[in-house]
Amino acid sequence: MPNLTxxxxxxxxxxxxxxxxxxxxxxxxxxxxxxxxxxQVILNTGYQPHAAARMLxxxxxxxxxxxxxxxxxxxxxxxxxxxxxxxIAQACNQHNYTLGLFLLDTKExxxxxxxxxSRKGLLDGIILQTAEKGDLLIERLVKSxxxxxxxxxxxxxNGISYIDVDNVNAAHIAVSHLIQLGYKRIGTITGRMNRTYxxxxxxxxxxxxxEQGWKVEEELIALGDFSEEAGYKAMKQLLLVKPDAVFAASxxxxxxxxxxxxxxxxHIPNDIAFVGFDDLPIASQSxxxxxxxxxxxxxxxxxxxxxxxxxxxxxxxxxxHIIMDTELVIRExxxxxxxxxxxxR
Amino acid sequence: MPNLTxxxxxxxxxxxxxxxxxxxxxxxxxxxxxxxxxxQVILNTGYQPHAAARMLxxxxxxxxxxxxxxxxxxxxxxxxxxxxxxxIAQACNQHNYTLGLFLLDTKExxxxxxxxxSRKGLLDGIILQTAEKGDLLIERLVKSxxxxxxxxxxxxxNGISYIDVDNVNAAHIAVSHLIQLGYKRIGTITGRMNRTYxxxxxxxxxxxxxEQGWKVEEELIALGDFSEEAGYKAMKQLLLVKPDAVFAASxxxxxxxxxxxxxxxxHIPNDIAFVGFDDLPIASQSxxxxxxxxxxxxxxxxxxxxxxxxxxxxxxxxxxHIIMDTELVIRExxxxxxxxxxxxR
DNA sequence: GTGAAAGCGCTAACAG
DNA sequence: CTGTTAGCGCTTTCAC
Numbered sequence: 001m002p003n004l005t006x007x008x009x010x011x012x013x014x015x016x017x018x019x020x021x022x023x024x025x026x027x028x029x030x031x032x033x034x035x036x037x038x039x040q041v042i043l044n045t046g047y048q049p050h051a052a053a054r055m056l057x058x059x060x061x062x063x064x065x066x067x068x069x070x071x072x073x074x075x076x077x078x079x080x081x082x083x084x085x086x087x088i089a090q091a092c093n094q095h096n097y098t099l100g101l102f103l104l105d106t107k108e109x110x111x112x113x114x115x116x117x118s119r120k121g122l123l124d125g126i127i128l129q130t131a132e133k134g135d136l137l138i139e140r141l142v143k144s145x146x147x148x149x150x151x152x153x154x155x156x157x158n159g160i161s162y163i164d165v166d167n168v169n170a171a172h173i174a175v176s177h178l179i180q181l182g183y184k185r186i187g188t189i190t191g192r193m194n195r196t197y198x199x200x201x202x203x204x205x206x207x208x209x210x211e212q213g214w215k216v217e218e219e220l221i222a223l224g225d226f227s228e229e230a231g232y233k234a235m236k237q238l239l240l241v242k243p244d245a246v247f248a249a250s251x252x253x254x255x256x257x258x259x260x261x262x263x264x265x266x267h268i269p270n271d272i273a274f275v276g277f278d279d280l281p282i283a284s285q286s287x288x289x290x291x292x293x294x295x296x297x298x299x300x301x302x303x304x305x306x307x308x309x310x311x312x313x314x315x316x317x318x319x320x321h322i323i324m325d326t327e328l329v330i331r332e333x334x335x336x337x338x339x340x341x342x343x344x345r
Numbered sequence: 346m347p348n349l350t351x352x353x354x355x356x357x358x359x360x361x362x363x364x365x366x367x368x369x370x371x372x373x374x375x376x377x378x379x380x381x382x383x384x385q386v387i388l389n390t391g392y393q394p395h396a397a398a399r400m401l402x403x404x405x406x407x408x409x410x411x412x413x414x415x416x417x418x419x420x421x422x423x424x425x426x427x428x429x430x431x432x433i434a435q436a437c438n439q440h441n442y443t444l445g446l447f448l449l450d451t452k453e454x455x456x457x458x459x460x461x462x463s464r465k466g467l468l469d470g471i472i473l474q475t476a477e478k479g480d481l482l483i484e485r486l487v488k489s490x491x492x493x494x495x496x497x498x499x500x501x502x503n504g505i506s507y508i509d510v511d512n513v514n515a516a517h518i519a520v521s522h523l524i525q526l527g528y529k530r531i532g533t534i535t536g537r538m539n540r541t542y543x544x545x546x547x548x549x550x551x552x553x554x555x556e557q558g559w560k561v562e563e564e565l566i567a568l569g570d571f572s573e574e575a576g577y578k579a580m581k582q583l584l585l586v587k588p589d590a591v592f593a594a595s596x597x598x599x600x601x602x603x604x605x606x607x608x609x610x611x612h613i614p615n616d617i618a619f620v621g622f623d624d625l626p627i628a629s630q631s632x633x634x635x636x637x638x639x640x641x642x643x644x645x646x647x648x649x650x651x652x653x654x655x656x657x658x659x660x661x662x663x664x665x666h667i668i669m670d671t672e673l674v675i676r677e678x679x680x681x682x683x684x685x686x687x688x689x690r
Numbered sequence: 691g692t693g694a695a696a697g698c699g700c701t702a703a704c705a706g
Numbered sequence: 707c708t709g710t711t712a713g714c715g716c717t718t719t720c721a722c
Contacts, residue, residue, distance in 0.1 A: 016693045052466035053715030055397035056698050076427030083421045089448035101446040103434035121397035263632045287608045361709045398699035401714045
C-alpha cells in the first residue's frame with residue numbers, strides 16, 4: 001500500500017481536495033454522485049487519512065487518556081481496574097476514539113504526568129481514577145480547563161465532573177442486611193483511607209452499626225488495600241476478635257478473607273458470614289457464592305467515556321455528576337437462605 | 346496558560362524558530378548560551394510542543410499500540426495480562442512513548458482493528474499479543490512492513506519479531522520435578538489449544554511423562570482457559586480420576602484448582618500436589634505456597650517495548666526472536682520439603 | 691455543491 | 707552555530 005494522500009484521492013476521483021475531505025468526513029454538502037465516486041476510489045485504494053495531519057488541522061485528536069495513579073498502579077491485584085479499563089476501551093472503540101493508557105508506576109511518573117497528558121494536540125480529554133487527598137493533578141487539570149472526568153468522587157468535587165456509585169448507601173444496605181439476619185458482631189475489611197470509596201464504604205458500615213445503637217469497635221475494623229492478599233492478611237487480624245460476620249469493601253478482599261477463615265477450619269456461612277463488594281464473576285462460583293454489592297463496572301467505564309465525550313463536544317461547564325446504581329446480590333455466604341429456614345421453623 | 350507556539354518562544358528568546366526547535370529536541374548544534382536562554386523561556390512559559398504538529402512534521406508519533414485480541418479480552422480474569430500491560434506501560438513511560446491500548450471486545454472490533462492501527466501517522470509500532478491460529482491480523486501486519494513485536498511466539502513465526510519464554514522446557518522441568526518427587530499419577534490443566542503457549546506447556550508435560558515410558562492418559566488432561574474459574578472447573582473433572590499431582594498451565598488455574606481440591610477435603614501437598622506457572626504474588630502467600638514456574642512478566646513487557654523501539658529505529662529486518670528465562674520456584678505445594686524429609690529417614 | 695487558498699505548529703534540509 | 711525556506715497532509719473559511 002503506497003502512501004496515498006487526500007490529494008491523490010481527489011485527483012483519481014476528478015474532484016478537489018476539499019471535496020474529497022468532505023466525503024471522508026461525511027459532510028452533507030456533497031452531491032450523491034460525487035460522493036459515490038469518491039467513496040469508490042477510497043475503497044479501491046484503501047486510503048486512510050493521516051492521523052497526525054488530521055489532528056493538526058482539526059484541533060481534535062480523537063484520543064482520550066486513562067490515567068491510573070501510582071497507588072492503584074500495580075493494578076493487576078484488584079480485578080476491578082482491568083475490568084474498568086475494559087469498559088472504557090469498549091466505549092472508545094464504539095465511539096472511534098483511541099485510548100491512551102497512562103499507568104503511573106513511580107513517583108517520577110507521577111511528577112512528569114501533567115506535562116505529558118496536558119500537551120496540546122495529544123488528548124481530547126482525560127479519565128482519571130480518583131486519586132489521594134491533596135493530589136495536585138486534579139487541581140491542575142481543573143485549572144487547565146481540560147475536559148476531565150474523574151472515575152469515583154474526588155476529595156474536592158468542586159467544579160469537576162465525576163461519576164460514582166453511592167458507596168455509603170450501598171455499604172449501609174449490605175451491613176444492614178447482615179444485621180437483619182441476626183449477626184451481632186459484624187466486622188469490616190476496608191480499603192486504605194486515602195480513597196473516597198474506601199472512606200464511603202466504611203461510613204456506610206459505621207452508619208448501619210450505630211443505627212442499631214451499637215458501638216463501633218475499632219478492633220472489628222481491619223485495613224486492606226482492595227487486593228486478595230490484603231483481604232487474607234486483614235482477616236487473620238479479625239479472626240483474633242471472632243466476628244460472626246464480615247463486610248469486605250471489595251470482592252477481592254472478601255475472597256482473601258474467606259481463604260483465611262477456611263484455613264482455620266471455619267465454615268461459611270455457618271461459622272462466619274461474608275458480604276463483598278463488586279460482584280466479580282468469581283463471586284458467583286459454587287464454592288464462594290458470595291453475597292455482594294453489584295457494581296456495574298464495565299458500564300461505569302462506558303458511562304465515563306460518554307460523559308467525557310459530552311464534555312469534549314459541549315463544553316466542560318457545568319460539571320456533570322453521575323451516580324450509578326448498585327444492587328445487593330444475595331447468595332450463600334451471608335447465610336440468608338439458612339436463616340430464613342431457621343426463622344420459619 | 347495561553348497557547349504558545351514555538352514561534353512565540355523563539356521571539357521571546359530572540360532566536361529563530363529552528364534554533365528554538367533544536368533546543369527543544371536537544372540538538373547538539375546550539376551554543377550553550379543560546380540554549381540556556383531558550384530553556385529559560387520554555388521554563389518560564391511552561392511551553393509544550395504541539396503533539397500533532399510534531400508528529401506530522403517528524404513522521405514519528407512517539408506512540409506505540411498494545412493490541413489484545415478478543416480471546417484474551419476479558420483480560421481481567423487472568424492477572425497475567427494486567428501485569429504484562431503494566432510492564433509495557435512502565436517501559437513506555439521510561440522511553441517517553443505514549444501507550445495506545447486496543448482491547449478487542451467483539452468480532453466487530455477485530456474486523457475493524459487493522460485500518461485503525463495501521464492508519465498512517467498514529468502509531469510508530471505495535472505490540473500484539475499472540476493470537477489464534479490462522480489469525481489474519483499478524484499476516485497483514487507483516488505484509489505492511491509495520492514495526493511489530495508479538496508477545497508470545499505466533500503460530501507462523503516467519504519474518505516476524507517476537508518475544509517468548511521456552512514454555513516447552515519450563516513445563517518439562519516442572520513436571521519432571523513432580524516425577525522426581527515420586528508422584529505416579531500426574532494430571533495437568535492446560536489452557537485452550539488456540540494459543541502457542543498453551544500448546545507448548547502441554548507439550549512439555551507430555552514430554553516429561555513419555556520420557557518415563559509412561560502413557561499419556563487423556564483423562565488426566567483437563568482443559569481450562571487460564572482463569573481461576575476455569576481452574577476450579579477443570580479440577581472438578583480431574584478429581585474424578587484421582588491424580589496425585591497436577592501441573593497447571595498458570596497460577597490462576599492452579600489457585601482455582603486448589604480451591605476445588607480443598608472443597609472436597611483434600612490436603613496439599615499430602616493428598617495432592619500442585620505446580621503452577623507464572624509466579625504471581627498470590628502464589629507465595631502462606632496458605633497457597635505454590636510451587637511454580639516463575640516468568641518475568643513485567644520484564645517481558647519491558648523487553649517487548651525495547652525490542653519494538655529497536656525495530657522502529659533500526660528497521661524491522663532481520664526479525665528479532667527473544668527467549669526469556671524462567672525458573673522453577675519450589676515452595677510447599679509440590680511437597681518437596683516433606684518428601685526430602687522422608688527420603689532422609 | 692464545489693474549488694482555491696490559507697493555515698494548523700512543527701521539523702528538516704540547505705545555505706551561510 | 708544560526709536563520710531561511712519548504713513542506714508534513716489535512717481541515718476550513720471564503721468565494722463562486
